[in-house]
Amino acid sequence: MSIDQMLGLITGVLFGFLLQKGRVLRFEKQVGAMLLNDMTIFKFMLSAILVGMVGIALLTDAGIITLSHKPMNLGAVLLGGALFGTGWAVMGFCPGTSIGALGEGRWHALFAVAGMVAGAALYAELFPFIKSTVLAWKDLGKIGLPEVLGVSPWVIIPFFWAGTISLFFWFEKKGL
Amino acid sequence: MKWKTQDGGWSPYLAGALLGLLAIASVYATTEWMGKSNYLGASTTFVRAAGLLERTFAPDRVAANEYFIKEKVRVDWQFMLVLGIFLGALISSATDRSFKLESVPPTWEKRFGPSIGKRAVGAFLGGIVAMVGARMADGCPSGHGLSGMMQLSVSSFVALAMFFSVGVLVAALVYRRRLS
Numbered sequence: 550m551s552i553d554q555m556l557g558l559i560t561g562v563l564f565g566f567l568l569q570k571g572r573v574l575r576f577e578k579q580v581g582a583m584l585l586n587d588m589t590i591f592k593f594m595l596s597a598i599l600v601g602m603v604g605i606a607l608l609t610d611a612g613i614i615t616l617s618h619k620p621m622n623l624g625a626v627l628l629g630g631a632l633f634g635t636g637w638a639v640m641g642f643c644p645g646t647s648i649g650a651l652g653e654g655r656w657h658a659l660f661a662v663a664g665m666v667a668g669a670a671l672y673a674e675l676f677p678f679i680k681s682t683v684l685a686w687k688d689l690g691k692i693g694l695p696e697v698l699g700v701s702p703w704v705i706i707p708f709f710w711a712g713t714i715s716l717f718f719w720f721e722k723k724g725l
Numbered sequence: 726m727k728w729k730t731q732d733g734g735w736s737p738y739l740a741g742a743l744l745g746l747l748a749i750a751s752v753y754a755t756t757e758w759m760g761k762s763n764y765l766g767a768s769t770t771f772v773r774a775a776g777l778l779e780r781t782f783a784p785d786r787v788a789a790n791e792y793f794i795k796e797k798v799r800v801d802w803q804f805m806l807v808l809g810i811f812l813g814a815l816i817s818s819a820t821d822r823s824f825k826l827e828s829v830p831p832t833w834e835k836r837f838g839p840s841i842g843k844r845a846v847g848a849f850l851g852g853i854v855a856m857v858g859a860r861m862a863d864g865c866p867s868g869h870g871l872s873g874m875m876q877l878s879v880s881s882f883v884a885l886a887m888f889f890s891v892g893v894l895v896a897a898l899v900y901r902r903r904l905s
Contacts, residue, residue, distance in 0.1 A: 554802065557803060557806040558812075560754070562810075562816070567741075568740075569814040573737065576833065593744070597871055597875075598875055600741075602875045604748075605752065617762055619869065621878075632854055632861065633859050634858070637855050645867045646866075655825070656827070657844050661848040665852040665856040667849070670775040673793055691878075692880075694877040
């Protein structure tokens with residue numbers, strides 16, 4: 550095993566461990582969020598984002614790491630996002646959680662994994678067509694919120710924290 | 726705030742915050758040891774898995790496919806990360822006794838009955854649509870939802886909003902009986 554693969558495996562084991570401990574791998578939790586009656590996955594995800602965004606901004610400022618934005622390609626993000634949302638609701642897993650759900654015994658996730666591998670093969674077949682249509686519509690490039698708003702990330706982060714913490718209090722008040 | 730859930734899990738706030746720390750450590754470690762900042766993600770691995778499988782019966786087709794060439798069909802850092810998720814979930818659930826064999830989840834069963842066949846078809850078709858969408862949008866709830874949001878990427882805010890709003894709409898149509 551190369552060092553890349555070893556590093557990936559160790560990180561993945563910890564990632565899977567935390568996903569399972571947070572109880573977010575389950576179909577019930579994912580569909581529960583979409584039915585708006587259980588916000589566990591958002592509590593988990595937003596907590597990770599709150600902590601992560603501070604560390605990422607610090608390491609970027611120190612010149613230690615580089616950011617890697619995904620392109621803001623309008624057609625891709627809007628249509629792709631809508632397709633993902635549709636499939637996610639029916640499948641009840643996302644790509645990472647489907648694999649984790651298998652690990653905790655929810656073996657019906659195997660059908661979801663098979664579907665996603667088939668979907669990936671289908672996307673590879675359709676790629677030339679999608680590239681000349683959906684992806685060719687309008688690409689705004691790899692942009693971050695700080696450049697767009699013309700402010701430092703350190704101006705955005707406190708607002709994000711305040712908004713998210715308020716949301717957490719609201720979740721707890723409503724028993725979601 | 727409780728640090729443990731009733732079934733022995735951890736508070737999602739605590740587990741999530743620890744994942745935030747792991748995400749930071751992971752970007753740092755990949756930059757140091759691989760020479761490139763890698764962020765947590767999962768969906769590209771499904772492309773590589775599809776390529777590896779397809780290569781066993783149609784190697785020329787995979788070698789000539791523009792998308793497979795672009796994403797490089799190989800067992801890389803993220804591929805091992807995704808395998809690791811399986812192991813980590815297995816270790817965690819086996820040690821706190823939350824491991825449970827489940828063929829049909831309760832919410833699904835309430836709406837579509839206990840048929841494994843129906844669940845299989847739903848999960849498979851849902852998987853196809855979701856993965857086409859994830860590859861088009863260039864990310865899933867890991868790549869966009871976690872990693873993109875942490876970096877304040879514009880595309881990730883929009884993608885996550887689309888994932889969730891359309892998910893809410895479709896879930897209401899699929900799992901709530903009295904809608905039409």
